[in-house]
Each structure stands twice: as C-alpha cells, then as structure tokens.
Amino acid sequence: MTEPFLQELAAPFPGFVAGLSPGRPVAVLCHSDCDGIGAGAILVKALERLGHAVAVEVTGKGGSAWAPDIAPRLARHGPQALIVADLGVRAEPVLPGVPTCYVDHHKPTGTPPGAVVISGYGTEPTPTSGLLALACAGAVDAAAGLDWLAAVATISDLSDSAPFQLMTDVRRAYKITHLKDATALLNAARRSATGDAKPALDLLLKATGPKDVTAGDYPEVEYLKRCKAEVSAAFAEGKKVAPKVVGDIALVRVHSPCQIHPMVVQIWRTRLAKPVVMVANAGYVPGQVNFTVRTATDLNLIEFLRAKAPPDPGPNYGHGHDRATGGALKYDQWNVFIRGLGFGPEAEVNEATGSWA
Ligand SMILES: [Mn+2]
Incomplete structure (x- = not known):
C-alpha cells in the first residue's frame, strides 16, 4: 500500500514512460548508496517489465551525476532517455539532448529545462528515493515484489522505523533483521x-529478497562481505x-580511503550537544577534504554552510538535506574554510601531503 502523497509525487512518471519507444535502451544512473541502488534496481526492473532494454550506471566516489566521467559513460549506451536516481537535481543536464527524468529527495539547486522531476524534497515526511521509485513503478503497474528494495533504501537513508506504510508492510513479508x-x-x-557499488546493484537485480543479499550463492555476496570487513577496520x-x-x-579529522566520515559523525552527533558536528x-579522495555535517538541533546546515562558504567552493559543497549535509573542498579551500570557522592551524591539511597538520 502506497500513501496517496507518494502516488501524487509519482504521477508524472507514466507520461515519461509513454514517451519511450521500443529499441534503443533507457539509461538509469543511480547513486552508489543503498537508497540509490535500491531506487535504481526498482527502476531497472520496472522498465524491463515494460519491455525496455535498460543500461545501468552507478556513480563512484564523490557520487555526482555531473562528474566529468559520467556523461561519456552514459553516452556509450546511446540511450533514448535517462533516469537519474538519488543524485540531486540541478539546472544543468546530466546528458545534454537526452530526455531525462529525475527521481530524488535532495534539495534541488535548479530546474533542468524540459526534464521530468519527481522530487520528494519539502514533503513531510520526506520519502527516500527508493520509496519514490517504488511509487513510480506502481504508477506503471510494474511494482510487484519490489517492495523490499524500497525498504532497504529507506532503512539506509532513514531507519527501519521510518514513518511510511511500506515499513509496516515489509515486516509481514520479510524478517526485519534480514x-x-x-x-x-x-x-x-x-x-x-x-x-565500487556496481556489484551491489548487480546483486539487487538478481536477488528475490534480502536473504539473497546476505546469504545467496552469488560472487557479489563475497565481495560485499570483504568490503564490510575493510570498512569495519x-x-x-x-x-x-x-x-x-x-x-x-x-x-573530527580522519584520514581513510573508506567512506567512514558519515559513520563517525553519527557517533559524535549523539554524544556532543554542539549544534554543528563535522567529520x-x-x-578519501586525493587532493580534497570530504566532510559530513550533522546536527541534533533545528539549525539549517545548508544555510549554515552557505554563510560560511570559502570563495568559489564549487558544486560539491553544501548539498543534501537541511540537517544532513557536507561536501568536498580542495585542500587549499578547506584551509580557508576551516580558518573562517575560527579553527587554528591544527585543523588544516598539509596541501603537499594531504595529511592533517
Ligand atoms: Mn537518498
């Protein structure tokens, strides 16, 4: 059962699908996190059920649809149309000249001309991209058996107690621990x-339920377990x-090739009463500082970062949600930024070596 407001948000999707013709593939580009690949898997399966060939791509580290390598990767498939899931919405096209549908819940930074935008931003409660994708699949009668994909997406971005009917429904069909x-x-x-989250998405496309992900006889399961051990360390x-x-x-300053900053910030957000907690x-990516900001207060972090921005911070600064944001700054820009926040040299990064001062 899908809430009426989710059905309303997904209402433009059947029109987008009706504009597709048989033959050339539809490209789906999704974010590499569980919400992104969950949404991506739902959209791929729904399009395939409607008889379309689908080419799928996942973002890498940094996770931007507008990174320089993305458009060439998509263009290789010669797609007739593109769906971009869980990667934000900007005025600039991801693949110029190709009809595009965005399925997303982050704060849009612009309106892409001619595109179909299915955005959950600003609705209360704000749905995940996975929930929006499931509503899209439902709007074209292609959602059967895909509920668990929206559930893992939602557990990832929110929690297993997120206030959506889906989370109640999946408890009857699947074990919550799975x-x-x-x-x-x-x-x-x-x-x-x-x-590299492509194996995780490949696994979602093969799996029939969460148990296939945790204990299925697929090489991708072993890959994921190796990744988990690496990240845990x-x-x-x-x-x-x-x-x-x-x-x-x-x-909090860390130095790791793994994306641990969003995990570490959750620990300190609950331990410290400070309005702004930053890891x-x-x-993570040579040449830049990736940072995550959270608050347990009502402070709007996107506005906070905008007010404290260094000159010319670039498009990967201060995106996301009002209470969960972050960004990436080149080493020299980070040093300007952190000084502007009142920190001393001990919070700066060595611009030659990338190590903390
Ligand atoms: Mn998301």
Whole structure:
C-alpha cells in the first residue's frame, strides 16, 4: 500500500514512460548508496517489465551525476532517455539532448529545462528515493515484489522505523533483521576504498529478497562481505579520533580511503550537544577534504554552510538535506574554510601531503 502523497509525487512518471519507444535502451544512473541502488534496481526492473532494454550506471566516489566521467559513460549506451536516481537535481543536464527524468529527495539547486522531476524534497515526511521509485513503478503497474528494495533504501537513508506504510508492510513479508543486514552489506560497497557499488546493484537485480543479499550463492555476496570487513577496520580507527571544539562547532579529522566520515559523525552527533558536528576525511579522495555535517538541533546546515562558504567552493559543497549535509573542498579551500570557522592551524591539511597538520 502506497500513501496517496507518494502516488501524487509519482504521477508524472507514466507520461515519461509513454514517451519511450521500443529499441534503443533507457539509461538509469543511480547513486552508489543503498537508497540509490535500491531506487535504481526498482527502476531497472520496472522498465524491463515494460519491455525496455535498460543500461545501468552507478556513480563512484564523490557520487555526482555531473562528474566529468559520467556523461561519456552514459553516452556509450546511446540511450533514448535517462533516469537519474538519488543524485540531486540541478539546472544543468546530466546528458545534454537526452530526455531525462529525475527521481530524488535532495534539495534541488535548479530546474533542468524540459526534464521530468519527481522530487520528494519539502514533503513531510520526506520519502527516500527508493520509496519514490517504488511509487513510480506502481504508477506503471510494474511494482510487484519490489517492495523490499524500497525498504532497504529507506532503512539506509532513514531507519527501519521510518514513518511510511511500506515499513509496516515489509515486516509481514520479510524478517526485519534480514532487511537491516542486507542494508549494511549493500552500503559497504560504496564505503570501501574503491567505492565500487556496481556489484551491489548487480546483486539487487538478481536477488528475490534480502536473504539473497546476505546469504545467496552469488560472487557479489563475497565481495560485499570483504568490503564490510575493510570498512569495519577503517571505522574502528576513525572512532578513536577525539573532536576539536571551537565555539558551537565540533570537528573530527580522519584520514581513510573508506567512506567512514558519515559513520563517525553519527557517533559524535549523539554524544556532543554542539549544534554543528563535522567529520572531515582528508584521505578519501586525493587532493580534497570530504566532510559530513550533522546536527541534533533545528539549525539549517545548508544555510549554515552557505554563510560560511570559502570563495568559489564549487558544486560539491553544501548539498543534501537541511540537517544532513557536507561536501568536498580542495585542500587549499578547506584551509580557508576551516580558518573562517575560527579553527587554528591544527585543523588544516598539509596541501603537499594531504595529511592533517
Ligand atoms: Mn537518498
């Protein structure tokens, strides 16, 4: 059962699908996290059920649809249309000249001319991209058996107690522990040092339920378990780092090729009463500091970051949600940014080596 407001949000999807013709593939580009690949798997399966060939791509580290490698990767497939899931909405096209549908719940930064935008941003409760994708599949009568994919997407971005009817429904059909274990495994792929989530998406396309993800006889399951062990070891290191506090801001500096910064920030967000809790990772992508910001207060973090932005921060700064945001800054820009927040040289990164001062 899908809430009426989700059905309303998905209402433009059948029109987009009606514009497709048989033959050339439809490309689906999704974010590498569990919400993104869950949404992507739902959209791929729905399109295939409608008789379309589908080519699927997943973002890598950094996770932007507008990264320079993405358009060429999509163009290779010669797609007649494109669906972009869980990657935000900007004015600039992802693949110029190709009809595009966005399925997303992040704060849009612009309106792409001519595109179909299915956005959950601003609705209360805000649905995940997985929930929106399931509503889209439902709108074209192609959602049977795909509910668990929206569930792992939702557990990943929100929690297993997210206030959606779907989360009640899936408890009857699946064991919640299987859904939660599957979510953790699927997220390990994008958090690993390579950040390669394609095997996780491939597994979702083969699996018939969460148990196939945790215990299925597929090579991808072994891959995910290796990723999980790697990320767990990196997280154990990251957890040991003490925060530095300046005013209302708590900063934790880590250095890991794994995407542990969003995990470490969750620990400190609950432990510290500071309105702004930030975890910065100088080892995730060489040449830049990736950082995650959270708050347990009502502070709007997107506005906070906008007010504190260094000159010319680029498009990967201050995106996401009002209470869960972050970004990436080149080393020199990070140093300007963190000084502007009132921190001293101890919070700066060595621009030559990428290590913390
Ligand atoms: Mn999401």
